[in-house]
Each structure stands twice: as C-alpha cells, then as structure tokens.
Amino acid sequence: MPPVKYQRGDTVMGRWPGSSLYYEVKVLGFDAKSQLYTVIYKDGTELELKEQDIKSASGFQTRSRSRSRSPGRRRSRSRSPGRTTRRSSSRTAAAVAAAAITDSAPSSRRDTKLKDTVEVTLSPLVSATASLSVIPVLMKKLEITMIALYFFLSPGAYFWLLFLPAWVLFLILQVNLVDPSLVNFPPPLPPLEAFWDAQALGFVTLWILFQAVLYVLPVGKVSEGMPLRSGERLKYRTNGEADAVAVAVMVHQDVDLTYIHSHFLQLATASFLISVLLSIYLYVRSRYVGQEQLALGGNSGNVIYDFFKGHELNPRIQDFDLKFFCEMRPGLIGWCLINFAMAIAEMKQQGLDTPSNSMILVNLFQLLYVVDGLWNEEAILTTMDLMHDGFGFMLAFGDLVWVPFTYTIQAYYLVSHPIPLSLPAVIAIVILKIIGFYIFRKSNSEKNAFRRNPSDPKLSYLKTIHTATGKSLLVSGWWGVVRHPNYLGDLIMALAWSLPCGFSHLLPWYYMIFFIILLVHRDSRDMSECRRKYGSAWEEYCRTVRYRIIPHVY
Numbered sequence: 001m002p003p004v005k006y007q008r009g010d011t012v013m014g015r016w017p018g019s020s021l022y023y024e025v026k027v028l029g030f031d032a033k034s035q036l037y038t039v040i041y042k043d044g045t046e047l048e049l050k051e052q053d054i055k056s057a058s059g060f061q062t063r064s065r066s067r068s069r070s071p072g073r074r075r076s077r078s079r080s081p082g083r084t085t086r087r088s089s090s091r092t093a094a095a096v097a098a099a100a101i102t103d104s105a106p107s108s109r110r111d112t113k114l115k116d117t118v119e120v121t122l123s124p125l126v127s128a129t130a131s132l133s134v135i136p137v138l139m140k141k142l143e144i145t146m147i148a149l150y151f152f153l154s155p156g157a158y159f160w161l162l163f164l165p166a167w168v169l170f171l172i173l174q175v176n177l178v179d180p181s182l183v184n185f186p187p188p189l190p191p192l193e194a195f196w197d198a199q200a201l202g203f204v205t206l207w208i209l210f211q212a213v214l215y216v217l218p219v220g221k222v223s224e225g226m227p228l229r230s231g232e233r234l235k236y237r238t239n240g241e242a243d244a245v246a247v248a249v250m251v252h253q254d255v256d257l258t259y260i261h262s263h264f265l266q267l268a269t270a271s272f273l274i275s276v277l278l279s280i281y282l283y284v285r286s287r288y289v290g291q292e293q294l295a296l297g298g299n300s301g302n303v304i305y306d307f308f309k310g311h312e313l314n315p316r317i318q319d320f321d322l323k324f325f326c327e328m329r330p331g332l333i334g335w336c337l338i339n340f341a342m343a344i345a346e347m348k349q350q351g352l353d354t355p356s357n358s359m360i361l362v363n364l365f366q367l368l369y370v371v372d373g374l375w376n377e378e379a380i381l382t383t384m385d386l387m388h389d390g391f392g393f394m395l396a397f398g399d400l401v402w403v404p405f406t407y408t409i410q411a412y413y414l415v416s417h418p419i420p421l422s423l424p425a426v427i428a429i430v431i432l433k434i435i436g437f438y439i440f441r442k443s444n445s446e447k448n449a450f451r452r453n454p455s456d457p458k459l460s461y462l463k464t465i466h467t468a469t470g471k472s473l474l475v476s477g478w479w480g481v482v483r484h485p486n487y488l489g490d491l492i493m494a495l496a497w498s499l500p501c502g503f504s505h506l507l508p509w510y511y512m513i514f515f516i517i518l519l520v521h522r523d524s525r526d527m528s529e530c531r532r533k534y535g536s537a538w539e540e541y542c543r544t545v546r547y548r549i550i551p552h553v554y
C-alpha cells in the first residue's frame with residue numbers, strides 16, 4: 001500500500017469541486033478504503049477530496065483564494081468523527097452549482113469536472129435543506145457576477161456615469177432655446193464659467209441642510225422598514241408632511257424665487273457636485289462595513305460599477321438614513337419649489353396676473369404627486385429602492401439632480417412656450433390625472449398594507465399565493481389586474497403631466513418617454529428578482545396575472 005502523502009493536521013491547497021480554484025484547507029483524515037482525504041476549508045466546509053485535487057501549500061499562488069472564498073460557505077464545523085460519509089443529491093446539487101460559478105472551462109473539460117463533483121461527497125451533517133438553501137445564494141452570486149461582467153465588458157456603468165449628467169445638461173440647454181426642436185440639436189454650449197456660481201452652491205447646500213434639520217426634528221411618526229437579511233428592522237422617521245408644510249410657509253415669506261429660473265444651470269451644477277461628493281463618501285464608507293450591510297447588486301468588486309450602482313444598502317450616520325432622506329426630501333420637495341418658481345417666472349416673462357392654465361395643471365399635478373409621496377412616506381419602505389438597491393451615484397444623482405432638474409422641464413418649458421388650453425381640454429386632462437392617481441395610490445397602498453400586515457382583516461377578501469419564503473403574493477385586487485398596477489397609474493399620470501404642454505415639441509414629453517423606459521426596465525428587473533426569490537410561486541402568479549403593466553397590451 002503506498003504511503004499516505006498528506007497527514008492529519010497538514011495545511012494544503014484543496015481544489016473546490018468542479019472548479020480550477022484552490023483554497024487553503026486542513027487535512028482531517030484519510031480513508032484508505034475510498035482513497036479520499038477529508039479536508040476542512042477555512043469557512044468550515046468539509047469535503048472529501050482525491051489526492052490529485054490536493055496540492056502542497058508551499059509556493060502555491062493564493063490569489064484566487066483571497067479573491068473568492070469557497071462558494072459554499074456552509075457552517076458545518078461540528079462534524080462527528082464517528083459518522084460515515086454518505087452521498088446526497090442535494091449535496092451534489094450544491095457542488096454542481098458551485099461548479100457553475102467558477103468553471104469557465106470548455107464543455108469537454110467541464111464534463112470531466114462535473115463528474116469530479118459527483119465523486120466528491122460533502123459532510124453528512126449538512127442537512128438536505130441547509131444544502132439546498134445554499135443554491136439561491138450561489139445563483140445570486142452567479143447573477144451578480146454576470147451583471148458585473150456585463151457592466152465591465154460593455155460600456156455600462158462608465159457610459160451612464162457620463163451620459164446621465166450630459167443628458168441633464170442637454171435638457172437644460174435645449175429648454176432655453178426659442179425653438180427647442182431636435183433640428184436645433186446640439187444646443188450651443190455656454191462658456192465654462194457660466195456653469196459655476198458660488199452663491200448657487202451656497203443655496204443648494206443650505207437647502208439640503210435645511211431639509212436635514214427638518215428631517216431630524218422629533219415630530220411625526222417613526223415607522224419600521226421591511227426586515228433586512230439579518231432579520232433586523234430599521235426605524236425611519238416619516239415626518240414628510242411636516243417638512244412640506246415648513247417649506248410652504250417659507251415660500252410664503254416673499255422669497256424671490258425667480259433666481260431659480262435665472263440660475264437653473266448653476267444650481268444644477270452645484271447639485272451635481274454635491275451628488276458626486278456624496279457618492280464618493282458613500283463608496284468609501286461602504287468599503288468599511290460588514291458584508292451583511294451591503295446590497296446584493298452593487299457588490300461586484302468593480303470600483304466603477306459599485307460606485308455607480310451603490311454598495312451599501314442602508315448607509316446611516318447614527319439614525320440619519322442617507323438613502324431615505326435623499327430619496328424623499330431635498331430633491332422631491334425641491335421639485336415642487338422649482339415648479340413654483342417657474343410659475344412666477346412665467347407670469348413675469350409673459351406679463352400675466354396669474355399663471356397659465358397649463359402651468360397651473362403641471363404645478364398642481366406634480367405637487368399632488370409629491371405631497372402624496374410625503375403623506376404616504378411609509379409606503380416607500382416597501383419599494384425596490386429602499387428594500388434592495390444600494391445607495392450610490394445612480395440614486396444620489398437621481399435624487400439630487402435628476403428629479404429636481406429634469407422632472408421640472410415641463411414647467412420650465414411653459415415659462416417661454418405658452419400653450420393655451422381650452423376648458424374641455426383642461427377637464428379631460430384633469431380626469432385622466434385623477435384616474436391615474438387613483439390606480440397608483442390604491443395599488444401602492446394595497447401592497448404596502450399587505451406587506452406590513454398580511455393578516456389585515458381589511459384585506460381578507462384578497463386571494464393570495466403562498467411562497468416558500470413565508471411571504472405571500474397578492475393575486476386579486478389591483479395586483480390581480482396586472483403585475484405592476486402602480487406603474488400603470490404612474491404612467492397615466494405622466495401622460496396627464498405632458499398633455500398640458502401640447503404637441504409642438506418633443507422636449508416636454510421627455511418625462512413620459514424616460515418613464516416608459518425606466519418602468520419597463522424596473523419591471524423586468526423586479527421580475528427576475530421575484531422569480532429568484534419566489535421560484536414556482538412566482539411562475540404561478542405570472543400564469544394567473546398575464547400582463548405586466550397594461551392589461552391585454554403589455
């Protein structure tokens with residue numbers, strides 16, 4: 001019988017089944033009959049390996065080990081020495097899933113590797129369910145790797161980082177043209193110094209600080225967020241209504257808001273600068289937080305991608321939640337303030353005693369949208385951004401620049417492009433807005449109430465599908481009409497916001513076009529996320545509720 005090459009207690013490099021990656025392992029024993037070594041990985045995973053899958057640690061390159069730890073990450077430290085090794089299909093499945101993550105070999109080699117994984121048996125103390133529960137984690141990692149790869153290889157994050165600010169600039173320059181039609185593209189670029197105004201930076205900084213002070217005021221309700229991966233539920237102060245009232249009082253104090261119209265570009269530049277600084281801060285701090293505090297999607301290891309997508313899920317300075325604050329306060333309330341300033345600028349520029357009908361409609365519709373968002377602030381805690389997305393450049397820029405400086409383009413457009421609206425047109429547009437708002441509010445409230453208390457007696461008439469995660473899915477009520485009724489309502493409202501601007505130019509329709517793209521993309525992102533989370537229950541939901549956003553159309 002040949003001598004045993006590695007002894008109990010030796011530290012060697014063990015190949016992870018089905019992959020070409022080696023990790024540091026400790027030899028626990030050798031079974032002469034099966035000729036297999038039992039080894040333990042640093043994360044506690046025990047496996048049995050053939051001698052050819054083990055290499056001596058001396059002179060071994062450990063690059064791959066430090067970059068990606070063994071994918072299983074099971075906690076099976078307490079293996080009873082007395083137990084015999086058995087093969088189970090679930091263990092094999094976990095190993096195969098691991099192979100899928102790390103194996104980049106051509107198919108002929110992969111076949112051999114998959115065979116290898118079947119020959120390897122895992123610790124019998126890992127229960128079948130525990131092993132199975134590893135699979136979604138592995139699949140998630142695979143998905144993240146694919147997304148990150150996509151962004152790395154394609155222009156992805158780099159493209160959006162440049163495109164989004166350029167687009168905001170384009171809209172601002174275009175809306176200033178007498179004839180903002182696409183034939184006048186590109187609009188003339190102003191000189192560099194026209195972008196900068198220290199006073200504008202001061203105003204934006206003061207505005208954000210003012211909002212921050214209102215946010216921390218100990219008034220209003222404290223709501224609990226959805227349970228995190230750790231099971232913890234964060235607390236949020238949802239006092240947006242008080243905030244809105246404070247701003248309304250301030251606006252009433254004869255502040256000259258026309259400055260906003262005349263310094264729009266400089267204010268946007270200042271906000272952009274703040275959003276970049278905030279994103280850098282967010283990225284740097286995300287490097288120092290624990291794994292469990294990171295978002296699943298922005299954790300690729302690619303600096304640009306993570307900076308863009310957001311790395312940390314709920315960055316907080318003590319109780320001050322940066323993501324929640326930015327999403328709900330400075331930009332959102334700033335949007336209404338800017339719209340209001342545009343109404344004043346319109347009266348001044350066009351010599352009117354009151355704003356035009358179109359301007360009144362745009363202002364009131366969007367004010368209703370924002371006030372509703374603040375009134376139902378708690379509902380945002382069950383949205384994708386708050387529950388799943390990391391806080392990085394995309395959201396920081398979206399909240400502080402995109403929302404206040406592009407969602408106001410309709411009001412800005414109306415300042416110098418009057419659109420007369422007849423009474424019947426006004427009535428028709430108002431009715432459209434009411435329908436959209438009704439669908440949007442009812443569906444969001446229904447889901448929010450259900451997520452907060454699935455056994456709420458007021459919702460007992462609704463049909464649901466139970467999922468393996470313990471959560472259920474609504475299949476009747478609004479969520480039985482289409483899979484995203486809230487998007488449907490939102491889109492109808494967006495239509496009502498654009499109609500008062502007429503059809504002479506495409507520019508005021510920008511929001512509608514952007515919103516269709518955004519919501520279709522969000523819907524497909526949410527679909528894959530829900531399919532991953534809920535598996536067959538989600539498939540059943542999709543079979544029952546066939547359309548995504550528009551009944552019988554899409």
Ligand SMILES: NC(=O)C1=CN([C@@H]2O[C@H](COP(=O)(O)OP(=O)(O)OC[C@H]3O[C@@H](n4cnc5c(N)ncnc54)[C@H](OP(=O)(O)O)[C@@H]3O)[C@@H](O)[C@H]2O)C=CC1
Nearest residue numbers: 382383384385444447472473474475479486487490522526
């Ligand atoms: N004006 C703007 O610029 C924007 C506005 N919005 C609006 O914000 C609101 C929130 O949107 P968003 O966060 O994208 O998505 P949703 O509020 O629709 O949230 C999606 C989540 O809801 C849960 N869900 C899905 N289907 C069901 C069901 N049948 N029963 C129960 N729960 C279900 C799932 O989460 P889980 O199961 O984990 O709870 C899913 O991930 C929308 O009204 C949208 O229109 C969004 C983006 C931009």
Ligand SMILES: CC(C)=CCC[C@@H](C)[C@H]1CC=C2C3=C(CC[C@@]21C)[C@@]1(C)CC[C@H](O)C(C)(C)[C@@H]1CC3
Nearest residue numbers: 164327369372373380385394395397398399402403
């Ligand atoms: C292109 C780009 C930079 C995209 C970033 C997207 C953000 C602008 C949006 C993502 C989700 C949003 C929501 C609202 C505003 C726009 C962003 C931040 C929202 C706060 C508007 C008011 C609504 O009532 C709402 C609370 C439902 C909504 C939540 C989502």
